């Protein structure tokens with residue numbers, strides 16, 4: 001146990017130091033001689049188990065310190081040294097959250113060791129009562145062990161509720177048959193050495209046959225480290241050697257196993273909801289893309305093919321996974337702004353007039369306007385805005401140049417033109433790949449980013465084809 005004594009009277013400090021050294025040598029006592037020093041200690045040093053504070057200090061009172069400790073949720077017991085015969089103060093001190101008090105009458109120091117220890121256990125027990133109750137199914141055949149464990153937990157960890165069975169068969173009968181059935185217990189505590197029983201088989205049944213994720217804590221004998229490793233490999237959550245410190249370590253071990261299992265369940269649930277969100281998001285993107293293409297059957301599938309090729313180019317260029325994901329998303333709806341263009345212009349089987357072409361040229365900006373208020377994890381609206389910009393500034397709508405254009409847009413621009421040229425259009429047949437490469441090579445450095453062009457050609461040379 002560690003105690004912080006807050007006392008500004010040198011004579012009393014020395015008295016406390018001497019008494020504790022003599023009658024409670026296991027208790028480490030540190031001293032602060034003012035409220036300010038005590039506050040600093042509680043903020044910066046490892047927390048004590050108990051704070052022993054004199055009621056009146058030069059720069060405040062024990063009430064100030066109590067208020068800091070209780071409102072700040074600092075987990076320490078507090079004992080206040082009060083004035084002699086002042087019952088009113090005692091009531092106020094206890095109401096303010098002190099765990100105990102000790103009137104400073106002559107010889108008070110003799111009562112200190114037991115008062116501090118009592119306060120510590122009272123505080124600890126109180127805290128345990130407020131912990132989340134844990135139901136533990138405990139398999140143990142030895143009635144003495146059962147009784148000792150029950151008694152210890154009742155006194156020191158009353159939030160752990162034991163249900164005891166004396167054989168593995170009894171335990172299996174009570175446990176659910178499958179993960180879908182409700183389980184009454186938070187932790188399964190199992191003595192490895194049940195006479196006449198194959199405990200490993202019991203563990204295998206729980207984990208592998210029934211698929212239960214109930215945390216399993218095994219109790220083993222001394223020197224069974226190899227066995228412990230085997231148990232962990234087979235799915236035990238933790239193990240504990242039954243030695244002299246066994247009871248003290250049991251509650252934290254059970255809590256730990258429970259929290260570990262809860263954390264991995266939460267992680268799995270988070271992963272599942274993340275996957276659901278991802279597939280919903282991808283579905284929505286595709287839905288938006290399809291809406292655009294319904295009005296223009298000739299370019300049906302264009303956006304998805306562009307997205308797919310842009311991803312292949314981005315992978316070839318070694319971009320990171322998140323940027324690539326953003327490129328796929330932007331590609332799959334880059335022409336969404338075409339929703340505002342009359343369908344007869346989109347499907348016109350002849351060359352567009354200047355007026356019509358000017359209308360078509362509005363689609364990157366319209367796309368940007370549609371998307372700009374959605375909080376994408378990528379600069380997606382801007383990528384869509386820039387997908388018709390050219391390196392030499394001859395693109396539209398803003399005539400951006402070189403590095404002013406986002407890399408994602410430079411990749412989309414190449415994928416877009418390659419897909420469009422390689423596909424049939426009402427006003428021209430599809431071009432073969434060599435012609436397409438000639439065209440983008442001749443535009444490299446003027447219209448298109450040469451690195452993107454090279455990556456695109458390499459991708460096709462390695463066998464990429466549109467789906």
Ligand SMILES: [Fe+2]
Pocket residue numbers: 334335363387388
């Ligand atoms: Fe476009």
Ligand SMILES: [Fe+2]
Pocket residue numbers: 302306334335416
């Ligand atoms: Fe396009």
